[in-house]
Amino acid sequence: MLNYAFKRVMLGILILLFTMMVMYVAVYLIPGDPAAVALGPRATPEMKADLLARMGLDQPIYIQFSSFIVNILHGDLGLDVWSNREVSAIISETMPNTMILAFASIGWALALGIPLGCFSVIYRNSFVDRIIGILSVSFIAIPSFVVAIFVLLIFAVQLRWLPAIGAGEEGDILSQARALILPAFAIGLGWVGYLARMVRASMLEVMGEQHIRTARAFGLSETRVVFRYALAISLIPVISLIAVGMGGIISGSVFAEIIFARPGIGNLTYNAVTSRNYPVVMGAVMVTTVFYVSITVMADLLMAYTDPRVRDVLK
Amino acid sequence: MNNALEINNLSIHYQTDSGEVRALRNVNLKVPDGKVVGIVGESGCGKSTLMSAIINLLSENAIVKNGKILFENTDILTMSKHRLRKLRGYDIATVFQDPMTTFNPVMTIGQQLTDFQHRFKERNRQQKRQKIIEMFELVGIPDPAQRLNQFPHEFSGGMRQRMAIAAALLMNPRLLVADEPTTALDVTMEAQILHLLRKMKNDFNGSILIITHHLGVVAELCDYITVMYAGEVVEQGTVEDIFYRPSHPYTKALLECDPAVLKRKTRYLPTIKGRIPDLRTPPPGCVFANRCSKVSAQCTQTAPPVVDLSDGNHWCICHEVSK
Ligand SMILES: Nc1ncnc2c1ncn2[C@@H]1O[C@H](COP(=O)(O)OP(=O)(O)O)[C@@H](O)[C@H]1O
Ligand SMILES: [Mg+2]
Numbered sequence: 001m002l003n004y005a006f007k008r009v010m011l012g013i014l015i016l017l018f019t020m021m022v023m024y025v026a027v028y029l030i031p032g033d034p035a036a037v038a039l040g041p042r043a044t045p046e047m048k049a050d051l052l053a054r055m056g057l058d059q060p061i062y063i064q065f066s067s068f069i070v071n072i073l074h075g076d077l078g079l080d081v082w083s084n085r086e087v088s089a090i091i092s093e094t095m096p097n098t099m100i101l102a103f104a105s106i107g108w109a110l111a112l113g114i115p116l117g118c119f120s121v122i123y124r125n126s127f128v129d130r131i132i133g134i135l136s137v138s139f140i141a142i143p144s145f146v147v148a149i150f151v152l153l154i155f156a157v158q159l160r161w162l163p164a165i166g167a168g169e170e171g172d173i174l175s176q177a178r179a180l181i182l183p184a185f186a187i188g189l190g191w192v193g194y195l196a197r198m199v200r201a202s203m204l205e206v207m208g209e210q211h212i213r214t215a216r217a218f219g220l221s222e223t224r225v226v227f228r229y230a231l232a233i234s235l236i237p238v239i240s241l242i243a244v245g246m247g248g249i250i251s252g253s254v255f256a257e258i259i260f261a262r263p264g265i266g267n268l269t270y271n272a273v274t275s276r277n278y279p280v281v282m283g284a285v286m287v288t289t290v291f292y293v294s295i296t297v298m299a300d301l302l303m304a305y306t307d308p309r310v311r312d313v314l315k
Numbered sequence: 316m317n318n319a320l321e322i323n324n325l326s327i328h329y330q331t332d333s334g335e336v337r338a339l340r341n342v343n344l345k346v347p348d349g350k351v352v353g354i355v356g357e358s359g360c361g362k363s364t365l366m367s368a369i370i371n372l373l374s375e376n377a378i379v380k381n382g383k384i385l386f387e388n389t390d391i392l393t394m395s396k397h398r399l400r401k402l403r404g405y406d407i408a409t410v411f412q413d414p415m416t417t418f419n420p421v422m423t424i425g426q427q428l429t430d431f432q433h434r435f436k437e438r439n440r441q442q443k444r445q446k447i448i449e450m451f452e453l454v455g456i457p458d459p460a461q462r463l464n465q466f467p468h469e470f471s472g473g474m475r476q477r478m479a480i481a482a483a484l485l486m487n488p489r490l491l492v493a494d495e496p497t498t499a500l501d502v503t504m505e506a507q508i509l510h511l512l513r514k515m516k517n518d519f520n521g522s523i524l525i526i527t528h529h530l531g532v533v534a535e536l537c538d539y540i541t542v543m544y545a546g547e548v549v550e551q552g553t554v555e556d557i558f559y560r561p562s563h564p565y566t567k568a569l570l571e572c573d574p575a576v577l578k579r580k581t582r583y584l585p586t587i588k589g590r591i592p593d594l595r596t597p598p599p600g601c602v603f604a605n606r607c608s609k610v611s612a613q614c615t616q617t618a619p620p621v622v623d624l625s626d627g628n629h630w631c632i633c634h635e636v637s638k
Contacts, residue, residue, distance in 0.1 A: 210416035217370055217411070218404030218431040218482070232421050308466040309420055
């Protein structure tokens with residue numbers, strides 16, 4: 001298991017390195033003089049040269065890239081071109097907001113989607129199953145930014161139940177939680193439907209296995225069979241889908257953070273890209289990639305752990 | 316004498332893409348209280364289908380065409396969900412055919428067998444585990460206390476088979492239905508399990524329905540034998556009837572092929588020539604006609620009559636015997 005974990009982590013680091021390289025080349029290849037774009041037409045050559053030096057763009061690309069990597073290893077992500085603040089400081093302020101949003105979104109989606117999938121199986125092909133099916137597909141079909149705008153208009157603007165913008169008062173958990181509700185709802189809704197469908201399909205397959213017949217033959221109730229005997233096995237393939245889906249959740253949070261004017265990595269990246277603030281873009285992409293890759297690695301380990309057959313093979 | 320189980324005129328078909336498989340056709344069977352009944356027959360003749368029907372856990376594509384399965388005068392096939400749950404694993408305990416897939420792969424054996432005792436409210440968790448340990452010792456699982464915390468894949472096929480039997484015995488059922496419970500075992504182990512089943516029969520006065528394709532197994536254990544072929548019961552009688560006075564040509568052929576019953580030394584195990592007919596289109600006459608050595612024109616055209624050989628206790632269906 002340790003050996004396997006080590007291999008997975010090494011693979012994760014490779015993926016990370018590769019992503020950074022692609023990002024770097026992409027930024028380098030963007031046409032036009034970034035200094036000219038950033039400073040406008042009236043900039044003097046000295047100002048441009050100064051800006052290029054601050055962005056580190058006056059060196060050959062391989063030197064830029066390797067010094068970038070070396071700096072990262074020292075925990076140095078460079079400076080914000082405009083405010084001159086440390087990028088690492090900016091990110092460590094905003095990243096927690098995004099992580100909380102991502103986990104809250106997937107969290108409530110799991111808490112609702114998995115039981116819905118199970119009930120679909122318990123009452124399969126009945127009225128209940130159909131209703132859950134129709135709801136699920138509708139949830140999947142509505143884009144999350146549309147949901148975001150709607151709930152914003154209804155619950156924040158019209159009814160004034162919940163705040164429309166921001167992430168809540170600092171240090172006030174209740175206010176932060178209230179600010180989380182609408183964006184997390186918007187991002188997670190599609191996932192509720194997706195998980196309900198996934199769990200249903202995966203579980204129906206498991207329900208055909210022989211050991212389920214054994215559990216029934218010993219008089220265990222259908223609810224017990226579903227939740228105790230079938231669920232764990234059905235969730236194994238779902239875990240990897242959730243991990244892959246975390247990428248989607250992060251892109252979903254870009255919309256949500258912009259719509260709800262919520263400080264977070266999505267909002268930060270958006271602003272940095274539009275203002276050509278490359279060090280911030282690179283830092284933000286790196287941190288989200290680290291987040292995504294670690295989720296994938298954890299999912300792989302969790303899957304291996306859930307299935308004792310795999311766990312033993314990997315020993 | 317009362318019957319623990321009575322199957323009347325049972326026909327079950329499977330719906331498949333290539334047509335309806337008539338897996339069971341007009342099967343009649345009785346399991347008297349406290350007796351052991353054996354069902355023998357080649358693979359594919361409907362034995363496992365019969366067993367699934369007995370606990371009303373047929374595959375979703377199975378259709379019951381006609382017939383009843385009576386337990387305490389109630390038809391299992393039309394029982395309420397509630398009554399069925401009480402029946403399963405309490406009145407009737409089952410040992411399924413394939414020991415490799417019988418247990419849940421992600422739960423420990425101890426968790427599962429503890430769960431299976433959910434009806435015994437008077438036992439607490441510790442006592443349930445103790446019961447499992449005692450039963451494992453009885454079926455010959457070494458080191459039972461440690462092994463309770465292991466997962467199914469950590470056991471050999473033979474051990475899983477014995478654990479499946481232990482699970483069924485833990486229920487102290489009125490009727491034990493076992494589908495080829497000794498197939499995965501070597502000869503010594505098989506003898507031990509048979510001994511165990513015999514002992515159980517004496518101790519708790521329950522009935523046993525044991526399914527096998529191996530006549531030697533039933534000879535040791537059974538009071539009555541039902542011989543099945545291609546979804547039909549072709550002969551039924553006491554152990555003595557079947558072993559000493561077999562009438563149906565298929566029963567005779569089976570006896571001749573059984574290594575335990577072979578009279579002469581041979582280099583090759585004899586087998587019955589030919590193959591079981593396609594159950595999607597069973598022949599109009601006798602199902603065994605295409606493999607029978609005494610086949611006549613009549614056999615391929617009309618269904619054979621039931622021939623009573625001793626007051627309804629021993630009977631077979633055969634044109635040849637009826638003459
Ligand atoms: N779920 C199923 N769907 C279609 N056909 C089946 C199914 N289960 C069993 N059969 C068919 O029914 C017949 C009897 O099978 P089975 O009861 O397993 O026999 P046995 O246990 O005697 O080997 C076989 O022809 C088999 O192919
Ligand atoms: Mg079988």
